[in-house]
Amino acid sequence: DVKVTQSSRYLVKRTGEKVFLECVQDMDHENMFWYRQDPGLGLRLIYFSYDVKMKEKGDIPEGYSVSREKKERFSLILESASTNQTSMYLCASRWLFSGSTGELFFGEGSRLTVL
């Protein structure tokens, strides 16, 4: 079975703290993604990575950075957390040659609260 694991389901951080969200996939997928999910706004793409050490900005990259040192791991970093970054964060992955459907496999999410 395909598995995308996000290290923390729930986190509570204080404004200004540095936050790391970790995501690991066990399917040897080339592409990995970080989305943010907020009520009424759907899923919005923060960053994605084509392959190791490669990254591209999504639609809402401000305030975030990412790291992909190994193929199976994609980290989302909040350099200085702010209250407007309180959200559900979803990691996803897929094969490079996933055909026309481009099916994404998602983790169960990390709910971050910034106080």
Add this chain to the structure above:
Amino acid sequence: GQSLEQPSEVTAVEGAIVQINCTYQTSGFYGLSWYQQHDGGAPTFLSYNGLDGLEETGRFSSFLSRSDSYGYLLLQELQMKDSASYFCAVSPNFGNEKLTFGTGTRLTIIP
């Protein structure tokens, strides 16, 4: 830019049929996907339409009309476990890197 519209909430009766619509305005379009997400769970892929017409997968079908910038997800023989949120998503190109999601439709099934 990309924008997708879908109803925020739909309620349907167990055993019945329900249709969830999605209209899109996008600068590029390659295909339309549908994902299901149960409360507290991960979104999971349901279907994809790259060409006009109907795609059927068991109780679920999805339809696309590129000329109308419109698609829908049809769920038949509704079961209580179908209560979930459903998202349409547009692929702007073959690689689908910047998949854009709609805001989601919360489907509630009642006995």
